[in-house]
Amino acid sequence: MHGDESTATMALLDIFNFLSADDNFNKLRKQILSELTIYFIPMLNPDGAEKFKRRNGLDIDLNRDALRLQFPESQILKTVRDTLKPKFAFNLHDQNTRYSTGNSYQSATISFLAPAFNYKKDINEVRGNTMKLIVNLFEELKKFIPGHIAKYNDDFEPRAFGDNFIKWVTSSVLIESGGWKNDEEKQFIRKLNFISILTGLNSITNKLYVNADIDVYKSIPFNDNLIFDVLLRNLKIKYKNKEYTIDVGINKEEINTKDYSKAYYEGKVEDWGDLSIFYGYLDLDLIGSEIKESKIYKITKMNLKNIDTKKLLKEGYGFIEVDSLDKNLEFTDMPFNIIQKGAKVDLVPGYKKYANFTIWKNNKLIYNVINGYVYDTSGEIFKKHNGLIFR
Numbered sequence: 001m002h003g004d005e006s007t008a009t010m011a012l013l014d015i016f017n018f019l020s021a022d023d024n025f026n027k028l029r030k031q032i033l034s035e036l037t038i039y040f041i042p043m044l045n046p047d048g049a050e051k052f053k054r055r056n057g058l059d060i061d062l063n064r065d066a067l068r069l070q071f072p073e074s075q076i077l078k079t080v081r082d083t084l085k086p087k088f089a090f091n092l093h094d095q096n097t098r099y100s101t102g103n104s105y106q107s108a109t110i111s112f113l114a115p116a117f118n119y120k121k122d123i124n125e126v127r128g129n130t131m132k133l134i135v136n137l138f139e140e141l142k143k144f145i146p147g148h149i150a151k152y153n154d155d156f157e158p159r160a161f162g163d164n165f166i167k168w169v170t171s172s173v174l175i176e177s178g179g180w181k182n183d184e185e186k187q188f189i190r191k192l193n194f195i196s197i198l199t200g201l202n203s204i205t206n207k208l209y210v211n212a213d214i215d216v217y218k219s220i221p222f223n224d225n226l227i228f229d230v231l232l233r234n235l236k237i238k239y240k241n242k243e244y245t246i247d248v249g250i251n252k253e254e255i256n257t258k259d260y261s262k263a264y265y266e267g268k269v270e271d272w273g274d275l276s277i278f279y280g281y282l283d284l285d286l287i288g289s290e291i292k293e294s295k296i297y298k299i300t301k302m303n304l305k306n307i308d309t310k311k312l313l314k315e316g317y318g319f320i321e322v323d324s325l326d327k328n329l330e331f332t333d334m335p336f337n338i339i340q341k342g343a344k345v346d347l348v349p350g351y352k353k354y355a356n357f358t359i360w361k362n363n364k365l366i367y368n369v370i371n372g373y374v375y376d377t378s379g380e381i382f383k384k385h386n387g388l389i390f391r
């Protein structure tokens with residue numbers, strides 16, 4: 001139902017392939033297919049999915065339309081539920097990739113929830129069965145990602161579908177795909193999703209959930225919000241002739257190009273100061289190092305292809321200024337930001353600004369941070385990431 005939450009859609013296609021395959025899992029698939037009747041809605045919000053955005057065509061969050069049921073997508077979902085009256089449902093979403101498993105440095109890669117059906121968060125049979133099924137999923141997934149499984153906020157949301165499914169007496173399991181280090185395209189998380197759904201189908205087929213212990217569900221830690229994409233600790237910064245120590249937290253947001261054909265990342269300083277309670281997917285203690293501005297390298301458009309990337313990175317350049325620029329260019333595949341001559345660019349590192357700066361230790365450049373990507377200048381091979389355009 002959320003157009004930019006596509007991990008489970010991929011996993012459902014994997015489930016289709018699994019169910020139609022012919023291999024040494026034949027016993028399991030035959031059992032599932034003979035015992036259960038399964039219906040799938042692989043994509044409830046195609047207009048949102050087309051633009052990789054959460055909301056539908058009118059920018060309505062469909063997960064707040066379960067009461068009014070005004071929008072065609074919501075009406076389809078409600079009609080399907082009321083027609084089929086399923087005993088179980090899987091409500092599939094993606095959550096913030098920066099959620100942590102409780103107060104820990106470990107990302108909440110998969111989070112589950114048996115949604116509440118009232119503000120008191122009572123547990124009836126429908127919700128209890130949801131919890132029990134989740135216990136089976138949790139115990140299976142624990143073999144693959146111990147410490148990376150959490151529970152989504154269980155506050156009652158009267159307008160959400162998951163909560164109402166429980167009210168409408170369908171045990172609905174919320175599965176949220178979160179973050180995993182260096183899995184931006186979520187292809188590992190897709191597998192975890194596949195395992196979760198298949199484990200669920202097996203549990204329902206063989207009634208394994210019946211004997212599960214609800215206390216195990218209760219013991220799953222809640223999501224917390226303690227992770228940055230990058231956390232640079234204990235950097236010195238000079239301000240008005242005084243020196244301070246700060247941690248810098250950087251997050252990278254995925255941005256669609258105007259025609260939705262490509263995506264790129266924008267890295268910003270999300271927060272800075274004392275961030276000692278937080279963690280980073282990339283987490284560096286840079287004690288004794290100092291943060292400084294990066295530099296602009298000026299050339300003409302003609303020789304942009306001939307620049308020595310490695311040399312410029314090692315010399316602390318973060319920007320390349322060119323005379324003229326293709327006016328349709330929205331980002332660059334180069335590791336540098338590109339400035340069109342005459343454009344004003346703020347080079348001073350700062351809160352909520354683009355993360356472009358250099359890091360020095362004993363007067364030696366050790367890291368060049370460009371658009372939130374951290375280039376180790378002692379390295380010989382640089383994985384290229386995208387830069388931004390300033391015009």
Ligand SMILES: [Zn+2]
Pocket residue numbers: 001002005092093094
């Ligand atoms: Zn969602």
